[in-house]
Amino acid sequence: MCFGRRARCIGYKLLILALLSIVANILLYFPNGETRFASEHHLGKYVECLHGILGGGFLVLIPAAVFIGLHNDDCCGCFGHKDCGKSCAMLSSVLAAFVGILGSGYCIIISALGLSHGPYCFTHLQRNWIYPFTESSGGYLFEYNKWSECQEPQNIVQWNVTLFSILLVLGGIEFILCFIQIINGILGGLCGLCCSHEETYVC
16 A cells, blocks of 8 residues: 555645635636626625635645655655655645645635525615625525525626535635645654555555
């Protein structure tokens, strides 16, 4: 079993997920591709929390870079013992995985709150910009007939529900992968990166 190669596989998966989180969060700022709502400060409070850019994005890119860099054959080791150095590197990856846990956890929490709270929109009923679904505690997600209460931005409910759901799923996968790497890093640190050059690991 090659712990280093498994970490590298996890790192590449986290890299892709982090980039997708950043893109999804950026799209939340521009409903229907329009920029005026952001410039007029007509965005929901959970949209502006940067949970996909900072949490599921940059804070996950850190462990991704660490994991990808773990599978190196030129590790100098410690006290002249190559395996010892690799074990130390694997144990240090556990700290990076905790950073990813924090980032993805933040992404999950804010995405869930954003879905529960509902979008910030202009309603003809109130003639104002409000959160029309806050008291429903997420019940509006299944009451499609009420989505038309939001007049501006157009289709904002569908836009927010889709992107917050995507970020929730991406954050959940990132969380699981980082948790797996915590276990993998501890086992790799205790057992050493015991892969021969001939051993192959299918990612």
